[in-house]
Amino acid sequence: MSKTVSEVVVDALEQAGAKRVYGIVGDTINHFTDAVRSSSLEWIHVRHEEVGALAAGGESYMTGELSICAGTTGPGSLHFVNGIFESHRNGAPVVMIASNIDRAEAGLNFPQEVDQKKIYEQASVFCEAISHPDQARRIVVQAAQAALTKRGVAVVIVNGDMFKETAPDELPWAVHRADPIVRPSEDEIETLAALVEEAEKITIYAGIGARGAERQVKALAEHLGAPVAHTTRSKEFIEPDMPNNVGMTGILGNKAGMEAVAGCDLLLCLGSDFAYTQFYPEGAKIVQVDVDPTHLGRRSPIHLGLVGDVGDTIDSLLPKIGKRAPGKHLSRAQAQYRKDIEGYRDSAQSKDPTLIHPQHLTRCLDEMAARDAVFTADGGSPMVWLLRHLSANGERRFLTSLLHGTMANAYPQAMGIQLAFPGRQVIALCGDGGMTMLMGDLLTLVQEEIPVKLLIFNNASLGFVEMEQRVEGLLDSYTGLKNPDFGAMARSIGMQGARVECADDLEGAMRDWLDATGPALLDVKVSRMELVMPPKIEAGQVASTALFGMKAVLNGRGDEVIDLLRDNFLR
Known part of the structure; x- marks a missing residue:
């Protein structure tokens, strides 16, 4: 029985175990999305394709199963790039359907034409185009099998007009999952x-x-x-x-x-x-x-x-x-x-109700979050606070951007995880820089009714970069952020939102935030002068930080040096 290539691709993805497709509809994938509409696959309409790739990667990392993202030709597919790199380096089995212009226009510099293969073969375990309708199921099955067994992203490139072609689809190509015993001689x-x-x-x-x-x-x-x-x-x-x-x-x-x-x-x-x-x-x-x-x-x-x-x-x-x-x-x-753990606990103590240390915030979250909660964290200082102050108990799961080191990964990954585990508490630890980089998909949380809990470490700066500059003996430059009241912004788009500026208000606000039935955002103003202290302080780091202090004083920023000493060395 003949089917369209769109139908074959969708059916092959269903048979491989996929549950969701993340993307934005349009031109060259319209026939594909129409086939998705008639299938068991759920389409998650994101506002930015990078978020779709991160969400798919979050889902697949936690489940070990296939997830899909799909984009239109040119800009649509290119917007996936950073999320694809992150998901691939995390070992998440994702299949990306990257559409391209119609075959009659290929090679003629037609608007939006992009050589998808050159771009994605560096961040994939499989990257091939369907060049004939008869190949459709075979290529998609190979992609799914590569993603699942090699643990990475597989990319299938499809010209827009190819989706409308028909294929006999008679041979029973299917994904095989081996479970070998591998040991040395x-x-x-x-x-x-x-x-x-x-x-x-x-x-x-x-x-x-x-x-x-x-x-x-x-x-x-x-x-x-x-x-x-x-x-x-x-x-x-x-x-x-x-x-x-x-x-x-x-x-x-x-x-x-x-x-x-x-x-x-x-x-x-x-x-x-x-x-x-x-x-x-x-x-x-x-x-x-x-x-x-x-x-x-x-x-x-x-x-x-x-x-x-x-x-x-x-x-x-x-x-x-x-x-x-x-x-x-x-x-x-x-x-x-034991001394290290005690040191972490000491650094998380709140001694000044007017100042919220990020360690204290994370320790409160550790105590109040569910025993089987899933946590994500943005690259930078939120990742450090997760690793040092959230306890692992055998039920909790953690995902951070450790190999790719991207910003803005936390809540997009949490989105995919929450969809895969609707009954679990999924919490994203967001930097204010990461949040504002991909803020538009807060609307997706509301539209798709995804009850992710977002915790914003609002220090009005790119804090990890600021620390890097100071350790190099440089004055921190271009790191300041003028942020809105994220809680008020969240409320304006239809999700629960709150802001905390005083340590005494933290526990009650956090309880209300965790108890929310839908998506919820908690904006917490944390100390900007917090350093991420390495396990061993090298002499060169001390000298460079002292050089920063001297430069800061000479530039009229002595108060910042005092705050830095107080927050990190005098507590």
């Missing part, structure tokens, strides 16, 4: 066991590739008496029920995690492709286990690289190594971790 496991046996101070460093292997990581840590440090993306599943957990390393990490990695003589890097070379240990042997062989030794020279699933590899290793009693390496790391 016996000889490699023996080599790993020998390295473990001869090492004195072992640290386990667990990344996103250890998801699903929490039981094995815990068993290995207890067997070796080893501390477990983790990456930012593995916070949600490593922190809970992991007695040997000592936190994170890196600029966003804590001292215990950093020292556990720096002070070992063998680092077992499990499912992590941690990007920052300066935080790998000097002089230690590094063993890296990853299912992707191209990741081995990519960030730091390693002693042994093994291709394998983390859980399967640990299961093979454990019978070959002796059990150890916990030693000083672990006890030192755990003692420091």
